Amino acid sequence: MERRDVLRLSAAAGAAGVLTLPAVSFAHAENDGGAERGEGEETRTVRGHLPTGAPDFVYLPVEVPRGVREIAVSYTYDKPAVPSGTPGNALDIGIFDERGTAPPGHGFRGWSGGFRTEFAISAERATPGYLAGPVRPGTWHVVLGPYTVAPQGMEYEVGVTLRYGERGSTPRPAYPPHRARGRGRAWYRGDCHLHTVHSDGRRTPEEVAAAARAAGLDFIATTEHNTTSGHGAWQGLWGEDLLILCGEEVTTRNGHYLAIGTDPGTFVDWRYRARDDAYGRYVRTVHRAGGLVVPAHPNCPYVGCQWKFGYAGADAIEVWNGPWTADDELALAAWDNMLAAAGRERAGGGEGRWTPAMGNSDAHREPQVVGLPQTVVHAEDLSRAAVLEGIRRGRSWLAESSGIELALSATGPRGEHAGIGERLRVAPDAEVTVRLEVSGVPDGTARLLTDQGEMRSERLPASGSGTVAWRTTASLASYVRAEIRRPRPGGASPELPGPMAAMTNPLWLDVH
Known part of the structure; x- marks a missing residue:
């Protein structure tokens, strides 16, 4: 299937x-x-x-x-x-x-x-x-x-x-450690939506761990449907090169959400609809257990899969789920509108809280690819706390594979600097230089977008590597984010962009 x-x-x-x-x-x-x-x-x-x-x-x-x-x-x-x-x-x-x-x-x-x-x-x-x-x-x-x-x-x-008959003894579950060796402060790649035989997947935990390593991932999360039985199923599969987070895909009749990085053994109930006014209670359960709440595939068209709870309490949104589809295009557009609303709120003196994007494979079985897509997170180290904090802050970008690299930054006139998920504070009309560096997407298109829409687009060469520079001001752009698209498949409408190869969370330009 x-x-x-x-x-x-x-x-x-x-x-x-x-x-x-x-x-x-x-x-x-x-x-x-x-x-x-x-x-x-x-x-x-x-x-x-x-x-x-x-x-x-x-x-x-x-x-x-x-x-x-x-x-x-x-x-x-x-x-x-x-x-x-x-x-x-x-x-x-x-x-x-x-x-x-x-x-x-x-x-x-x-x-x-x-x-x-x-x-x-x-x-x-x-x-x-x-x-x-x-x-x-x-x-x-x-x-x-x-x-x-x-x-x-x-x-x-x-x-x-x-x-x-005589009752036996219950073995003590072996839960994954909260830290792996890592590379100190660095960018780490992960897939936080995966299924095994502990729910409706066909792969064993051993097979998923092997696939994660083959995909160049540094961390994964176990997110079985409505059960915690997978939390103790990874003994011997983690290592200094692979951090495994506990979690759950909470599968309600009005949409699914990921509880990522919760304390091992934390069960999150799913027996409610949006009209039952129970969702907020379980958001608090996830947060008390140290985890993140991430609505999954919010525009999936099937019964019970479309997200109906709103985004209050969400720590991130799974904008990209598996191979890029029209569902993801809809989720991307809705998320971008949320960014624009956050920018307006901040310009008006409000907090301007925004919700970062995530990408996960939701892989269940062969030939579904673990790590397609993946979230690349800037973290202080390869630990549960640091990775979750990087996701929560939006210090992350999404890619279809570990073969893609990118960097997005903004520099002000006095050397001020901001990267993905960060804020650059400059005078309203001070010139800001935005720079995007990409590799691994032959003949792709690199795009820079703001609250006004696409402001710069450039074709990448056959080598797949290129740099795009663009100048703007904080009065013209409240945020800048990047997309790298594959060439449109044959027969596709010229008005539509090609499939996503990589995308970033925004960097913000604040007026002071």
């Missing part, structure tokens, strides 16, 4: 409504003697029908007695033919333990969306996407998420198996 197909099929449900089914009980729940002797296993099967308009979540309570070693769940649902242009059936699944389902999700034990048809949890191990730990007695809840329901409705079947 294509990357956008994965987005369409893997998006999880939000919490516009909840339905709780009758509880499932087992014989041993009534007679614990057999359970405590560790005898065998029991299975119960539940069948049901969900109509169009079903609530976003359906909870199936499971009464778990003492003496259970492992709980296993499987499910199926029908996929009837539907009229063209009408969504068919798609059903997600996960589980909460005896601590309950209430937000913020202290009872969470795993989620696999629509990627798996079965899973199992014991103290010793768990299916990827789920958290190993004791199967304690009490009311557990299998969670069904009817993402889309066909006009005919949905027939489903859930099987729950309890396996009795």
